[in-house]
Amino acid sequence: MKLAFIGLGAMGFPMARHLAKQHEVIVWNRTREKAERHAREYGSHLARDLAQCAEGEVIITMLPTSKEVDEIVDQLETHLRRGTLWIDATSGDPNVGRETAHRLAAKGVNFLDAPVTGAVIGAENATLTIMVGGSAEDFARAEPILKICGKTIIHVGPVGAGHAIKVLTNSIMGATVWITSECLLVAKQFGIDLKTALAVTNAGSGRSNASENLLPMRLVEGKWPLIFKLVHHDKDIRIATSIAHQQHASTPLLALTQNLFTAALHQLGDKADYIEVAKVIAEMNGTTWEA
Numbered sequence: 351m352k353l354a355f356i357g358l359g360a361m362g363f364p365m366a367r368h369l370a371k372q373h374e375v376i377v378w379n380r381t382r383e384k385a386e387r388h389a390r391e392y393g394s395h396l397a398r399d400l401a402q403c404a405e406g407e408v409i410i411t412m413l414p415t416s417k418e419v420d421e422i423v424d425q426l427e428t429h430l431r432r433g434t435l436w437i438d439a440t441s442g443d444p445n446v447g448r449e450t451a452h453r454l455a456a457k458g459v460n461f462l463d464a465p466v467t468g469a470v471i472g473a474e475n476a477t478l479t480i481m482v483g484g485s486a487e488d489f490a491r492a493e494p495i496l497k498i499c500g501k502t503i504i505h506v507g508p509v510g511a512g513h514a515i516k517v518l519t520n521s522i523m524g525a526t527v528w529i530t531s532e533c534l535l536v537a538k539q540f541g542i543d544l545k546t547a548l549a550v551t552n553a554g555s556g557r558s559n560a561s562e563n564l565l566p567m568r569l570v571e572g573k574w575p576l577i578f579k580l581v582h583h584d585k586d587i588r589i590a591t592s593i594a595h596q597q598h599a600s601t602p603l604l605a606l607t608q609n610l611f612t613a614a615l616h617q618l619g620d621k622a623d624y625i626e627v628a629k630v631i632a633e634m635n636g637t638t639w640e641a
C-alpha cells in the first residue's frame with residue numbers, strides 16, 4: 351500500500367521507519383534533511399514536495415499540535431483524492447479534530463485521530479499503545495497499519511475520542527509525576543536516602559510508572575534526557591482542562607496540575623523535558639536533587 355508520512359520528529363521518524371519495512375512510504379518533513387536521511391537509511395521515498403503526499407492511500411500526520419495538522423490540511427486540501435484515509439497520530443485537540451474530519455469529509459477523505467502513548471522507546475520498538483477515534487469501518491482499515499507501529503490498538507469511540515483519552519491519560523501521568531516528586535523530596539529532606547524511598551514506593555501503594563521508570567534515572571542517577579518535551583505535555587494537560595471545562599466538570603486537581611505544568615514550562619522553557627518539573631519542585635523548596 352502507498353502511505354504518506356508527514357512529521358519525522360522524535361516519534362514520527364521511528365514510526366515511519368517501521369512502516370517503510372512493509373509499505374511504500376512517502377516521507378515529508380518541514381526540515382527536509384530529516385526526510386532525506388529517512389529515505390536514504392530506511393528505504394522510504396522522499397516527497398518532492400508536500401503535494402506529493404496526497405498520492406498516499408493513507409496519510410499519517412505526527413505533528414506537535416492540531417494547529418500544525420490543520421496547516422498541512424490547508425496546503426494539501428486541493429490535492430487530496432476521494433477515498434483517502436487520514437490518520438492523525440498527533441496528540442491533538444478533539445474539538446479541532448472533529449472540525450478537521452468535517453473539512454476532509456467534504457473532500458471525500460476519512461479521518462481518524464490516533465494519538466499514541468509509550469514514549470520514544472515505544473516508537474523505536476513498535477510497542478506503542480494507539481487510541482483511535484473514528485468510525486468502525488475506518489478503524490478496520492487503519493488497524494493493520496497501526497499494528498506495525500504499536501502493540502495495543504484500541505478503538506475508543508467516534509472522531510475526537512482518541513485525542514480526548516490521550517490528553518486525559520497524560521494528565522494522570524503529569525499529576526502523578528508531580529506528587530511523586532514532591533513526596534520523594536520530602537522523604538529526602540527527612541533524611542531518607544532517595545534509593546530507599548523509591549524502593550519502598552515501588553514495593554507499595556505509591557508505585558507508578560513515574561516512580562518505577564521515569565524518576566529514578568533523573569533523581570538518583572542525575573540523568574535528564576530529553577524524551578518528551580514539556581511544551582507538548584503542557585499542551586496535552588491544557589487540552590484536557592479545556593475538555594473538562596466544556597463538560598462543565600468540577601476538576602480542581604486537573605486545573606492545579608495544568609497551572610503547575612504551565613508555570614514550570616514558563617520557568618524551564620521550550621527545550622525542557624517534561625520530567626524536569628521535578629527540578630522546579632526542588633527549586634520551590636530552595637534545594638536541588640543533588641544536594
Ligand code: NDP
Pocket residue numbers: 357358359360361362379380381382384412413414415418421439440441442466467468469470577578579582583
Ligand atoms: P518533535 O518536536 O520531536 O517533532 C515534531 C515534528 O513536527 C517534527 O517533524 C517537526 O518538523 C514537525 N513540525 C513542527 N512544527 C511544524 C510546522 N509548523 N509545520 C510542519 N511540521 C512541523 O515532537 P514529537 O515527535 O515528540 O511529538 C509529536 C507528537 O507526538 C506530539 O503531539 C506529542 O505530544 C506526541 N507524543 C510524543 C511523545 C514523546 O515521548 N515524544 C509520546 C507520545 C506522544 P522539524 O523536523 O522541521 O522540526
